[in-house]
Amino acid sequence: MKLQHRYQQLQRLVHPDFFSQKSQTEKLFSEKHSTLVNDAYKTLQAPLSRGLYLLKLQGIEIPEGTDFDTDGRFLVEIMEINEKLAEAQSEAAMEEIESTVRAKQKEFTDSINRAFEQGDFEKAKEILMKMKYFSNIEEKIKLSKSPL
Known part of the structure; x- marks a missing residue:
């Protein structure tokens, strides 16, 4: 506010x-x-763009197209969500995916706030990279909802 x-x-x-x-x-x-x-x-x-801006103020940038070393579990989670999205046949299935993604982004937002409060910019960078993946999924959900 x-x-x-x-x-x-x-x-x-x-x-x-x-x-x-x-x-x-x-x-x-x-x-x-x-x-x-x-x-x-x-x-x-927006939490993602705000976090990227705050990192930039610290001299840390995440170039577009940059991947990062992350645990395999996270990548598997992303792949599974993308598969569910591709297979979603009903509005209810789509809403379930959207709800999962929203909850994950909320969790990331809380974590990023803590990381910045603690001055842990490497942790912030790691979380923001993950948020980018979920942001891409959010975009796919929006596209699937809008009529062509």
């Missing part, structure tokens, strides 16, 4: 609607800063 409140405060200061009667320079300033506020809000709102 703090994030949303701060976002709304900042948008009241810089939103282009409030600059329609101002100079061209002020309009451009407003558009640029409104976009920055929107991007910041989107980044901080």
